[in-house]
Amino acid sequence: MNIRFADRMEEVKPSAIREISRLIQQTPGTISFAGGWPAPELFPTEEMKAVCVNIIDEDGREALQYTSTEGYLPLREFIAKRMGASGVDIDPKDILITNGSQQGLDFSGKLFVNEGDVVICESPSYVGALSAFRAYLPRFVEVPMDEDGMIIEELEKALAQNPGAKFIYTIPDFQNPTGRTLSLERRKRLVELAVKYGVPVIEDNPYGELRFEGERLPAVKHFDTEGIVIYLGTTSKTFCPGLRVGWVAASSDIIRKYVLIKQGADLQANTLSQRQIAKFAEMYDYDAHVRGIIDVYRKRRDLMMDMIRKEFPLNISYTYPKGGLFTWVDLPEGMDAAEVLKKALEQGVAFVPGEAFYPNGGNANHFRLNYCTSSDEKIVEGIKRLGRVLKGL
Amino acid sequence: MNIRFADRMEEVKPSAIREISRLIQQTPGTISFAGGWPAPELFPTEEMKAVCVNIIDEDGREALQYTSTEGYLPLREFIAKRMGASGVDIDPKDILITNGSQQGLDFSGKLFVNEGDVVICESPSYVGALSAFRAYLPRFVEVPMDEDGMIIEELEKALAQNPGAKFIYTIPDFQNPTGRTLSLERRKRLVELAVKYGVPVIEDNPYGELRFEGERLPAVKHFDTEGIVIYLGTTSKTFCPGLRVGWVAASSDIIRKYVLIKQGADLQANTLSQRQIAKFAEMYDYDAHVRGIIDVYRKRRDLMMDMIRKEFPLNISYTYPKGGLFTWVDLPEGMDAAEVLKKALEQGVAFVPGEAFYPNGGNANHFRLNYCTSSDEKIVEGIKRLGRVLKGL
Numbered sequence: 001m002n003i004r005f006a007d008r009m010e011e012v013k014p015s016a017i018r019e020i021s022r023l024i025q026q027t028p029g030t031i032s033f034a035g036g037w038p039a040p041e042l043f044p045t046e047e048m049k050a051v052c053v054n055i056i057d058e059d060g061r062e063a064l065q066y067t068s069t070e071g072y073l074p075l076r077e078f079i080a081k082r083m084g085a086s087g088v089d090i091d092p093k094d095i096l097i098t099n100g101s102q103q104g105l106d107f108s109g110k111l112f113v114n115e116g117d118v119v120i121c122e123s124p125s126y127v128g129a130l131s132a133f134r135a136y137l138p139r140f141v142e143v144p145m146d147e148d149g150m151i152i153e154e155l156e157k158a159l160a161q162n163p164g165a166k167f168i169y170t171i172p173d174f175q176n177p178t179g180r181t182l183s184l185e186r187r188k189r190l191v192e193l194a195v196k197y198g199v200p201v202i203e204d205n206p207y208g209e210l211r212f213e214g215e216r217l218p219a220v221k222h223f224d225t226e227g228i229v230i231y232l233g234t235t236s237k238t239f240c241p242g243l244r245v246g247w248v249a250a251s252s253d254i255i256r257k258y259v260l261i262k263q264g265a266d267l268q269a270n271t272l273s274q275r276q277i278a279k280f281a282e283m284y285d286y287d288a289h290v291r292g293i294i295d296v297y298r299k300r301r302d303l304m305m306d307m308i309r310k311e312f313p314l315n316i317s318y319t320y321p322k323g324g325l326f327t328w329v330d331l332p333e334g335m336d337a338a339e340v341l342k343k344a345l346e347q348g349v350a351f352v353p354g355e356a357f358y359p360n361g362g363n364a365n366h367f368r369l370n371y372c373t374s375s376d377e378k379i380v381e382g383i384k385r386l387g388r389v390l391k392g393l
Numbered sequence: 394m395n396i397r398f399a400d401r402m403e404e405v406k407p408s409a410i411r412e413i414s415r416l417i418q419q420t421p422g423t424i425s426f427a428g429g430w431p432a433p434e435l436f437p438t439e440e441m442k443a444v445c446v447n448i449i450d451e452d453g454r455e456a457l458q459y460t461s462t463e464g465y466l467p468l469r470e471f472i473a474k475r476m477g478a479s480g481v482d483i484d485p486k487d488i489l490i491t492n493g494s495q496q497g498l499d500f501s502g503k504l505f506v507n508e509g510d511v512v513i514c515e516s517p518s519y520v521g522a523l524s525a526f527r528a529y530l531p532r533f534v535e536v537p538m539d540e541d542g543m544i545i546e547e548l549e550k551a552l553a554q555n556p557g558a559k560f561i562y563t564i565p566d567f568q569n570p571t572g573r574t575l576s577l578e579r580r581k582r583l584v585e586l587a588v589k590y591g592v593p594v595i596e597d598n599p600y601g602e603l604r605f606e607g608e609r610l611p612a613v614k615h616f617d618t619e620g621i622v623i624y625l626g627t628t629s630k631t632f633c634p635g636l637r638v639g640w641v642a643a644s645s646d647i648i649r650k651y652v653l654i655k656q657g658a659d660l661q662a663n664t665l666s667q668r669q670i671a672k673f674a675e676m677y678d679y680d681a682h683v684r685g686i687i688d689v690y691r692k693r694r695d696l697m698m699d700m701i702r703k704e705f706p707l708n709i710s711y712t713y714p715k716g717g718l719f720t721w722v723d724l725p726e727g728m729d730a731a732e733v734l735k736k737a738l739e740q741g742v743a744f745v746p747g748e749a750f751y752p753n754g755g756n757a758n759h760f761r762l763n764y765c766t767s768s769d770e771k772i773v774e775g776i777k778r779l780g781r782v783l784k785g786l
Contacts, residue, residue: 004559006559012650018656040458043454045449064441065436065634066635102657198395241458242663244661257398263408266492268637
């Protein structure tokens with residue numbers, strides 16, 4: 001049967017990360033620094049039992065029924081309050097609940113991108129965002145980064161050269177995959193440029209709350225007086241990903257369009273999950289819970305950084321993330337991380353090769369490590385194995 | 394700020410039903426036959442408490458973590474078994490869990506439709522499906538119906554006149570909005586025509602399990618030997634809609650494409666909700682639960698049909714649904730149901746005017762009534778009110 005699919009399906013391909021997960025599952029005993037999964041031992045499972053029972057006792061029928069497309073208002077109020085902590089003053093009515101921030105990425109592509117439109121992003125950028133956008137057939141323009149995130153002069157060049165660009169996509173805090181954070185000064189400049197060129201910013205912020213040291217920077221949206229920054233958040237990294245609760249926060253005009261997209265896409269987010277997050281925040285101390293996560297992740301970051309220093313050859317550099325889940329490793333020019341991965345898997349250790357994070361390809365000499373999901377023992381042993389592989393090259 | 398959105402946003406509009414809900418909320422005391430919501434008093438709330446506690450005791454960390462894009466295997470096994478009851482032999486691996494069947498509709502548009510492509514549908518058809526497809530800018534070709542569903546000769550004409558059509562969308566059982574069911578003979582013919590013209594069928598079946606009398610017909614997919622029928626199901630009407638658990642079942646080649654779309658769109662369905670449905674089915678009798686719903690809905694259907702017979706003027710006809718949630722009312726030619734709704738709201742009763750169910754407009758002289766969500770008292774009083782409005786015209 002010769003079935004005709006839409007043209008976009010040429011660009012919709014398996015995720016590199018999911019493919020690696022399959023390889024890892026085929027080799028039991030592999031220590032994986034590949035995924036972007038949070039540590040499950042930090043999920044508040046006991047509390048969740050009380051939360052579930054409480055919700056159903058109070059209002060079980062409502063909790064299992066359809067609800068509004070926009071989402072459960074007490075949850076949106078809770079989110080608005082938390083966003084205040086990163087300097088964003090937002091009305092709960094201007095928040096739409098989505099299925100994780102991944103859905104906010106998909107909706108952003110749907111809202112803005114006609115075939116061939118330019119999307120500006122960091123180089124490298126989150127592979128899942130690139131996949132989501134790709135379904136709408138954009139052309140990606142990459143902006144190089146340094147230790148302080150996107151280089152603003154390069155961004156301005158990209159904007160000047162692509163006057164029809166649809167949006168600038170950025171992960172300003174502990175970026176995926178590099179772990180880098182956009183500096184305060186650059187946040188201001190980013191918004192100024194967005195306004196100057198009339199190009200919206202999609203600020204994707206899954207990791208901002210997971211800062212190990214130093215002071216939290218105000219969100220890019222904090223500097224937005226024109227309603228040009230669209231903020232995507234999620235509870236996947238501060239609570240748990242299985243409930244799929246994320247959000248979009250934007251000016252009223254724009255959020256209304258996201259709501260219409262949500263209505264057609266799947267009507268609404270899960271009613272019960274929305275109430276679970278809100279009820280947990282009501283019954284327990286969400287901030288204390290997040291601090292608990294930070295403490296564990298900070299120790300694991302420290303341990304992995306120590307081990308890398310000891311075990312990796314000197315010609316290999318890497319980022320020192322002050323929060324989030326990832327560090328980004330640079331191999332010498334000309335080396336191919338995908339080839340290194342093959343050898344690493346033979347030694348029982350895995351990571352994500354960097355090429356998939358570059359929308360236009362190339363840059364094969366990088367890889368991403370996740371330090372959050374593994375126990376101390378696995379970090380020590382895994383980095384030793386990886387060091388042996390790297391020294392052997 | 395002059396932000397440039399994608400062209401598709403011209404077609405993404407507020408749902409007529411959600412707009413009516415807003416009007417209803419503004420007038421307290423209105424009896425609403427408008428929504429498509431199931432009756433919440435039939436949700437198994439007490440059982441859900443035990444289900445939640447059980448899941449977390451057994452495997453709380455896994456239940457809150459990411460899972461595979463395809464979905465939780467025991468749930469897919471349960472669904473495959475239930476599909477067997479409507480004559481569909483499907484491998485659980487060829488099932489993808491979605492956020493309600495609405496997401497399956499959105500993904501179907503994404504998978505098949507380039508701008509300007511033809512989508513063939515029943516006339517009238519489910520307004521939410523039309524919204525989902527519209528975001529991909531199709532051209533709709535409508536196939537007239539009679540009491541036995543789509544008229545097959547008209548379908549063949551549509552296929553012959555539109556050789557590039559991308560799919561045929563049908564709700565064969567207790568159709569939304571008409572309550573009509575596609576006859577057995579026509580199901581066979583539909584699949585034959587699909588194969589002959591090489592055009593896939595999207596079989597959307599949210600209501601098939603809710604049959605009040607007579608024997609269940611085999612699904613359209615039952616007759617599919619070529620992998621040309623894509624089946625969409627949901628637990629929203631047999632369990633509860635708040636958990637947003639639906640599915641797509643299709644041949645391996647096609648389901649793989651849906652999985653890729655799911656990955657980019659929101660990674661995966663809610664882990665906990667998937668386990669809740671599977672655990673409920675393990676701990677309790679899902680069939681008995683569905684029978685309980687059927688008993689209540691059948692009585693409400695009977696009552697509304699009786700009341701309509703007594704209270705509506707003789708020049709108004711309507712369908713007699715053997716299952717599902719809706720009956721469809723025909724006003725005399727030239728009348729406008731939207732105008733009738735204004736008068737009805739003044740009398741404290743609401744329905745959905747029919748025009749939104751016709752993708753190319755027109756046909757203003759119809760409306761849809763939901764008999765499932767209202768108590769006996771409300772059905773009696775609401776139809777009396779509506780009868781007065783109709784007699785007064």
